[in-house]
Amino acid sequence: MKILVPVKRVIDYNVKVRVKSDGSGVDLANVKMSMNPFDEVAIEEAVRLKEAGIASEVVAVSAGVAACQETLRTAMALGADRSILIVTDEELQPLAVAKLLKAVCDKEAPQMVIPGKQAIDDDANQTGQMLAALLGWPQATFASKVVVNADKTGAAVTREIDGGLETIEISLPAVVTTDLRLNEPRYATLPNIMKAKKKPLETTTPEALGVDVKPRLKTLKVAEPAKRAGGVKVADVAALVDKLKNEAKVI
Template structure:
């Protein structure tokens, strides 16, 4: 079984990003970039399926700028066998990424696609669902446990009321949640080995995909600063403020 794992290059989660002075977007010049944490969980899960003998090959794929090769090398250091980069400097929105991934899926013919549930830069949580719709494949989102056997994937997902278990016929799409696993530490020997693994590069034009943006960002602004709190003398004063000032009771 072949498993495809899309990964995204994002601003490292430890970095505090700032809004550009013209409010056109976030200033990411000279900031640390890394693999999207949810995608790291997806690569780890695909690697574990390979180690169990369920998957024969794990392919990492990324869409974006040339520097995304670094992210793909990290994925291969975790355990991916090879990588595919769809290189473009264009702004990629979720629908465009889903179309590019569909083209890669058509080319590679995997039986399972495992994605992070969302990217921490835009928090869109759309690409996996859009890809499933474009392919016409069954999907299970927010996976906290994945088991694959006999041509089916049994996925446990967290919902408001507890846990839900879905059984999907392969090929299928799965998006990962935080509690699915804990990604392994990438060792130096594996980083060195990843440099020798194959990495193919394509462009959207090679795949026949139009990645023109469908959405326009009008303005990006920081949230308003939180007002300082006040201390009250007793419960009566608290109730009075909640009733007459905050007007919440």
């Protein structure tokens, strides 16, 4: 059983994001980059399935600039067997990524794809669902527990919903997107980091995969959230209602 895990290179979650002065996007100059936290959970889950004897191979895949090799090396240091980098300087939107992943799935024929439920840079939460639709596979999103059947033809997935937890059964192959509570990712040890340098890293391009990744959406402007105003004390309930009605306009 082969598992494919998409990983994304994003601004490290500890870094304060800065917007460019012209409002055209986020400033990435001299900013620490790392693997998307939800993708770390996905890698950990795939590696655990391999350690349990359920999966035979874990393949990490990423799309973006050449520097994404660092993210893939991290994935291999965490336990992935090999990786694939789709090199492009184009701005990649969720649909384009889903099409690229479908092309990789057509070539690799995995039994399960485990993406993080969303990336912390755009919070789109779309790629996994789009990929399942393009492949025509079952999908289970926001997974907090994954149990693969003994015959490896299906899985029971516990997912987090607004009302609590929901457990569904899906047939394989399938797409399962991970939530943060699925597991706690391990740290990459120095010996595994050294071993990762020798693991296979294949590179390709969108053109080689026959995928058009030109953006379909245009970003008009990026701006920082408005700073919250300081709180005020009111004399009584009547004054509170007046402010909520006439100033905040929420009632």
